[in-house]
Amino acid sequence: MSRAERIRILLADDHFIVRSGLVALIHSDPDLAVVAQASDGDQAVELFLRHRPDVALLDLRMPGRSGNAAIEEIRRQCPDARILVLTAYSGDEDIHKALEAGALGYVLKSSTGDDLLPAIRAVAAGQRWIPRDVATRLAMRSAYEELSHREIEVLREIARGLANKEIAHKLAITEHTVKDHLKSILGKLHVSARTEAVTAAVQRGIIEL
Amino acid sequence: MSRAERIRILLADDHFIVRSGLVALIHSDPDLAVVAQASDGDQAVELFLRHRPDVALLDLRMPGRSGNAAIEEIRRQCPDARILVLTAYSGDEDIHKALEAGALGYVLKSSTGDDLLPAIRAVAAGQRWIPRDVATRLAMRSAYEELSHREIEVLREIARGLANKEIAHKLAITEHTVKDHLKSILGKLHVSARTEAVTAAVQRGIIEL
DNA sequence: CGCCGCATCCCTCTTTCGAGGGAACAGACA
C-alpha cells in the first residue's frame, strides 16, 4: 500500500444508522474512503474477500455469523487482514476473543472522531490499537481462570433455571457430575451461589441470555 | 407549527457515531433540521427547554439521568412535548415505561431511513408511531403481572447471588418474608427457580446487571 | 362499608444446593 493512496475501509455493522455515522465521519477525512458496507458477519467476510480493504471496521454483535466468527474466517483466508473492532462494551470475553482471533485494534462505539480516526490509521499501518482502560481490564481478566467447554454448557442450563437433576438428564450425565462442574464454575468465577455465577458470567460476556 | 416551516429536531444519544448517523440521515430530507444534540439525559432536558424542538429523538440508555427520567421531566415541564424514542431493543419494560411516561412513538436503532423519517414526521404531527411487532409484544406483555416495588427490590438482591437469609438482613425483614416475596415473584414471572427468575427479569428489562 | 392487593409474619415439609472428601480415565504436554 502506497502512502499516497487513500486508506480503503470496509464497514460491518447491523445498524444502518451507525453505518451512516461512520461513513460521515470517515469521509470527513480525505485520506480515508469507505469501499464497502456489510450488515452481517457473512456479508462482511464476502465483501472483505472481494474488496480486500486496508482496514475492516467490524461490530462484534451482528446477526448471522458473529463478529468473532467473521474475524476468524477473514484471517484464515487472508492472514494479513487488518481488522479494527468497533463495538459497545459488553463484557471482556468478546474483546479478548476478538483479539485472539486476530483483530489488531479495538475501539468503543462511544468514541468520537478524535478517537476513531487515529485508530483506523494505526491499524491500517499494521499497528495495534487498544485503549488503555481496555488493556488494563484485559490484564486483570487473566486473574480469572477460563471455564471449560463443558462447564459453560452446564452454566448455560443453570442460567435457564434448570435444577441439577434436570441438567444431568439433559446432558446425559449424573447429578453428581453436574455438581462437580458447578463446583468448578463457582471456584473459577470466585462466587458462592449459582445465581451469582450466572450474573457474573453474563457481565463478563461468557454467556448470553 | 406551520407546514411551510421545517421540522426542528433535538437528538439525544450518548454515542457520537449514532448522532452523526442521525444527522446525516435527517439532513438528507430538506424538511427536517437538527437544532440541538444532547449526549445524556440531563442535557436532553436542558436543551429541550431551551430550543423547544418539534420532535425530540431520545435514546433510552444514556449515562446520568436515564432516557425515561428525561421523558418524564420534559413532559412535566412541557406537556405538549412530542417525543420519539429511538433505542436498541432490550426488553419490553423500558418501552412500556417510555410510552407511559409520555413518548409518542418508538423506533428501533436497526431502522433504516425509510422507517425513521416517516416516524419523525408522524410524531412531529402529534401522531403515535409504534411498529406493529412492538405493539403486539407490548400487548402480550400484559399477560404478565407487574412486580411490586418490594418484589423488585428482593429480585435485585437475588440476582446478586445473596441467600434469602442475607436478603432478609439487608432489607431488615425476616427470612420468611423474603421467601413470600420470592413466591410471588416466581408466580408472576411464571418460572419455578430463583435463577430462572433473574434471567427472565433481565430479558424483560425489569432489572439490569 | 367491605373487598383486594401489598407487605409483613409464622409454621411444616420435602427437595435441592453446595462444601467436604476420594477416585478413575483420557488426552495433552514436557
Added chain:
DNA sequence: TGTCTGTTCCCTCGAAAGAGGGATGCGGCG
C-alpha cells in the same frame, strides 16, 4: 515416562430453597 487438566463417577452432611398451609395490619377503591 510422569504430570496436569478435563470429565466423569461416587460418598456424606448441613444449610438453603421452594411448596403448602394460615394470619395480621394497612391502604385504596368501588
